[in-house]
Amino acid sequence: MPKIRVLVVDDAVVVRSRVSKILSSDPELEVVGVAANGRIALAKIPHVNPDVVILDVEMPEMNGLETLAAIRQTYPQLSVIMFSTSTYTGASATLEALSLGASDYATKPSNLGNVEAINQHIREDLIPKIKVFGAVTSPSFKPTKIAHAVAFPTRTNINRVDVVAIGVSTGGPNALATLLCELPANLSVPILIVQHMPPMFTKLLAERLSSKCQIPVQEAVSGVIVEPGHIWIAPGDFHMIVQRDKAVVRLATHQQSPENSCRPSVDVLFRSVAQVYGAGTLAVILTGMGQDGLYGCQCIREVGGQVLAQDEASSVVWGMPGFVVNAGLADQVVGLDRMADEIIRRILLDQ
The missing domain is CATH 3.40.50.2300 (Response regulator)
Known part of the structure; x- marks a missing residue:
């Protein structure tokens, strides 16, 4: 070669x-x-x-x-x-x-x-x-079927969406700008995002997105109450999770060990929202290198939540969504230009 x-x-x-x-x-x-x-x-x-x-x-x-x-x-x-x-x-x-x-x-x-x-x-x-x-095939980043993939049945009924959790890496800033700018200001659920980036980058990304979107975008801070109509991005070098505190849900950040060589990690966030929101979770896995988010998506499907994956044609790198799709964990594979509409459709189904 x-x-x-x-x-x-x-x-x-x-x-x-x-x-x-x-x-x-x-x-x-x-x-x-x-x-x-x-x-x-x-x-x-x-x-x-x-x-x-x-x-x-x-x-x-x-x-x-x-x-x-x-x-x-x-x-x-x-x-x-x-x-x-x-x-x-x-x-x-x-x-x-x-x-x-x-x-x-x-x-x-x-x-x-x-x-x-x-x-x-x-x-x-x-x-x-x-x-x-450079277009060299690398086993580390090529999506392949995993031996222990769980076969989830196709569902006719869809649960109410209480939170949208997004995982993204390579190609993420532009993908997020495309997706988030199409969401309405009165969105009835919160959005939590893990974008693989270092500390200074995530703060600037949140500011850039907030200046373009109808929904305010902020870098996450521990203790903040998770409310509808807000978007939070995990800070660079910190994992982001959610924790139930009596009648409310709060954000928390921590610096425990990286997962999938990532901090923040999509898996950490997805496991957390699966525990707190259960079947009310809608996970969105977008363009990115590697397989962070794969096991988090499995956790979300196991509690009855939904998973959307970006399609290969619109992904800069079809690593993260590719692993999820090939593992049989995606409810639907969606082009980036249609992702916002699909998220809104699923949020509105039970309203």
Whole structure:
């Protein structure tokens, strides 16, 4: 199988050198070029013909956003992974890049002096994404049927929806913007979301979505009462759960061990809503890499809740929804453009 060809674009020579060295150590990858800014990168692309571009955000002469816009004009199908810091500026620019068509992003290690930590971060965070977007089939991310899948019967009656729980990862910011902006302001249930992102990113994502949607979107805070007509996003590096407190349900966040290498984890949230809301749970599993949410969906189906999964055609990566569909856990597979209507339909069925 041919290697995935990677172009590394970053103004810092130490970053270019380190990233190139780690990527080249993987037998499935080949670094075909490096560039110190966007202008050099654009000149190199037709000569080195990369499958994936690793693109820094803040660069002199031509920054990452300007470079991305130029790449999308000439090479609309070329995969671009933003490689940015998790500072406020870096996170904001990365979210803007995703809205402009970046395939995904990875955060730069904060401590460039710790060589082994840098190597591990690149291997665990960046390389898997390069392989996904470089179109190399990877057993780790290819949805397959699981041996212990539970066969749930097709249901003719649908329970009342009391909460909508959404799990999403790669491609999530744009998917959430599409979905949430189509929901009405008077929605009669709360919405809880786990989006795989670092701390600063989830806060900025909530602010961006809230500015566009009819329903207020906030980053979750422990102790808040879960009420209809509100949307909460799990904060980066914290799991989010719900807890019943007499007549109300409250949010709680904690930093127990990651699940599926994720914190926040979709499985953690989904298990929690299954325990608290039972059959009144409507789970929505959207585009994303890996299989976080698979066992949470099984928990929701076991208590009589419903599960909707995004279809492959509209997913950036059909990993998370693909695992759920192939495990027989989805009540319905829905395109992103129809997901809001389907959620509203199911909420209104019992009203």
